[in-house]
Amino acid sequence: MLGYILKRLLALVITLFLIISICFFVIRIIPGAVAGEGALPEIRVALEKRYHLDLPLWDQYMVFLRNFVTFDFGESISLYARTPVFNVISGKIPLTLQLNLFSLLFTIPVGMILGIISVLKKNSALDHTISLLVIFFISVPSFIFGAVLQYVFAFKLQLFPILLNLESRWSFKTFWSMILPILALSFYGIATIARYLRAELFEALNSEYMLLSKAKGLSQAQSTARHAIRNSFIPLCNVIVPMFTNLLGGSLVVENIFGIPGLGSLIPRSITVADYYLTIATLFFYTIIGLISMLLVDLSYSLVDPRIRMGGGKVRE
Amino acid sequence: MERETVLQVNDLHLHFKTYSGVVQALRGVSFELKKGETLAIVGESGSGKSVTTKAITRLLSQNAMILRGSAMFKGTDLLSLPEPEISKIRGNQISLVFQDPLSALDPVMKIGRQITETLIINKKMPYKAAKEKALELMDSVGIPNPAKRFNEYPFQFSGGMRQRIVIAIALSCDPEILICDEPTTALDVTIQSQILDLIKAMQKKKDLSVIYITHDLGVVANVADRVCVMYAGKILEVGTVMDIFYNPRHPYTWSLLSSMPSLESKSEDKLMVIPGAPPNMLHPPSGDAFASRNRYAMKIDFEREPPLFKVSDTHYAATWLMHPNAPKFELPEELRARFADRMGGVVPPKGGAL
Numbered sequence: 001m002l003g004y005i006l007k008r009l010l011a012l013v014i015t016l017f018l019i020i021s022i023c024f025f026v027i028r029i030i031p032g033a034v035a036g037e038g039a040l041p042e043i044r045v046a047l048e049k050r051y052h053l054d055l056p057l058w059d060q061y062m063v064f065l066r067n068f069v070t071f072d073f074g075e076s077i078s079l080y081a082r083t084p085v086f087n088v089i090s091g092k093i094p095l096t097l098q099l100n101l102f103s104l105l106f107t108i109p110v111g112m113i114l115g116i117i118s119v120l121k122k123n124s125a126l127d128h129t130i131s132l133l134v135i136f137f138i139s140v141p142s143f144i145f146g147a148v149l150q151y152v153f154a155f156k157l158q159l160f161p162i163l164l165n166l167e168s169r170w171s172f173k174t175f176w177s178m179i180l181p182i183l184a185l186s187f188y189g190i191a192t193i194a195r196y197l198r199a200e201l202f203e204a205l206n207s208e209y210m211l212l213s214k215a216k217g218l219s220q221a222q223s224t225a226r227h228a229i230r231n232s233f234i235p236l237c238n239v240i241v242p243m244f245t246n247l248l249g250g251s252l253v254v255e256n257i258f259g260i261p262g263l264g265s266l267i268p269r270s271i272t273v274a275d276y277y278l279t280i281a282t283l284f285f286y287t288i289i290g291l292i293s294m295l296l297v298d299l300s301y302s303l304v305d306p307r308i309r310m311g312g313g314k315v316r317e
Numbered sequence: 318m319e320r321e322t323v324l325q326v327n328d329l330h331l332h333f334k335t336y337s338g339v340v341q342a343l344r345g346v347s348f349e350l351k352k353g354e355t356l357a358i359v360g361e362s363g364s365g366k367s368v369t370t371k372a373i374t375r376l377l378s379q380n381a382m383i384l385r386g387s388a389m390f391k392g393t394d395l396l397s398l399p400e401p402e403i404s405k406i407r408g409n410q411i412s413l414v415f416q417d418p419l420s421a422l423d424p425v426m427k428i429g430r431q432i433t434e435t436l437i438i439n440k441k442m443p444y445k446a447a448k449e450k451a452l453e454l455m456d457s458v459g460i461p462n463p464a465k466r467f468n469e470y471p472f473q474f475s476g477g478m479r480q481r482i483v484i485a486i487a488l489s490c491d492p493e494i495l496i497c498d499e500p501t502t503a504l505d506v507t508i509q510s511q512i513l514d515l516i517k518a519m520q521k522k523k524d525l526s527v528i529y530i531t532h533d534l535g536v537v538a539n540v541a542d543r544v545c546v547m548y549a550g551k552i553l554e555v556g557t558v559m560d561i562f563y564n565p566r567h568p569y570t571w572s573l574l575s576s577m578p579s580l581e582s583k584s585e586d587k588l589m590v591i592p593g594a595p596p597n598m599l600h601p602p603s604g605d606a607f608a609s610r611n612r613y614a615m616k617i618d619f620e621r622e623p624p625l626f627k628v629s630d631t632h633y634a635a636t637w638l639m640h641p642n643a644p645k646f647e648l649p650e651e652l653r654a655r656f657a658d659r660m661g662g663v664v665p666p667k668g669g670a671l
Binding site: 207208209211212213214215216217218219220222226227230231234304305306307 | 374376400406408412413415417421422423425426438439470472483487490
């Protein structure tokens, strides 16, 4: 197991290296300069010198790699001038994390409850209603929900503030203003979980071990809780674990709609103003989240399923 | 010695609603199970063997409807009990062993917990006592080194071992009735006989009444005291194992027996087959369901259903051939010979009053 994790971590480092290298060169291909068109030549020279942009591209790459290895991600050039990008990103993490954590706390239970209900009441009117909602939630993108929720509940009915309250992090007022973005962020996840769980749980409920469990004297509810649910969770790891790691990701459009200064908008904004280091660092951040999440998915499988944990070769007579 | 009856099934009618119509799975099944005996229910696939036991234990799928009939167990009708009551009986007083041990155990739960679970829930045992009892059970069904295997998962067990575990689970709460639904079909032959021996030993030890569902007549001869022959949702013939093997009366039983190879069969011998296929239970035929495949069928077999005729106190058969007015004829000589060599040279009594 430990060897496996080490192997995976090594592969992760190599993948990271490849990705940031590609990013480095691709970003330089994008037209645009650090100093805008009307800038004075002195300023341009000074800027290029400060950010090593006067060196040949290959040398820049070497400097960039050397800095990266020492966790020096450089400074933001224009968006947050002279601030180390590490600070820019880490400053934005808490808010994004808070928002997405709330969203997950809402998404997972609601999604699971809907999935379980639709299995237990399969083919009833309730099940059909849930299935319809699931299709609706999956097909409509979150920014439309964001905009509609904002228009109806914040603008027309005035139940919620239109924008996120940024005065303090933990006040009730802040939480209240987070409800609409949380909802907008949650619908897709709820639908995905409900859909997966419905399919998996239905299969588990009709399995032989459920029959045996009932034959053992367990009630339907006991059998479902003790046997069916856990078995149907194995494939659900694939959906839920990435949700946890995407906590840090943020959503560009929802953040824009509700005026949330989160991580989501960082990449497009930094690209448009040629803030190279900020772009790369943000991309690096996302890449590492994605890779770790994939690693966690694989590891979580083995947590839930002993057959994966122990490998195949141990069957004995 | 007349033994007391533990289970009495009366006139059980059961339908399945499907998209293509109503399947009449059971059409008046009646039998009784006496204390300590083994009752084998034999028949082709789809004859209603498993459905009968699932109806008794109420483990049927949602689309099944019990139309009428009763299953009396200790003075209560199992078929009309509310769900919480029947689930107290299942596993406690009536236990089941299923066909496929590979899929019957929960793949992600340790073997030990799957056994203790029953004890904890049914008998309200504390975990420690349940664990001790589970280890004892594992030992008694022949699992070597139970303390170690207690903490293993089903995938670490072979098929035969898993079936032993399923039997241990079934016996954990000291049931009175054990229903074995083709418990050896999914296992290879050597393991089969081990499992049969285990069930027999357990039955003797605990004075269990066993319902044994199978389509393997070899198994029937090995384990059963009495036999019900089922076809198209009905019991066609019922009798002691001697009655059925030495003096079968229903043409269907004849066909079943003659389509079984014997040790003396040579590889070039053709195995007797029953022509045709079982009837479509969406539209069961009006007369004897077996009539269209029966070379001894008479006109009346196609028109009216035969009642159960009494052959002896223990032996009944539902065929018009048993009617006093039916033409008399012998059990076909070729069958008699086949039965004889299968039964180790014991020739059945000639002219068994047919």
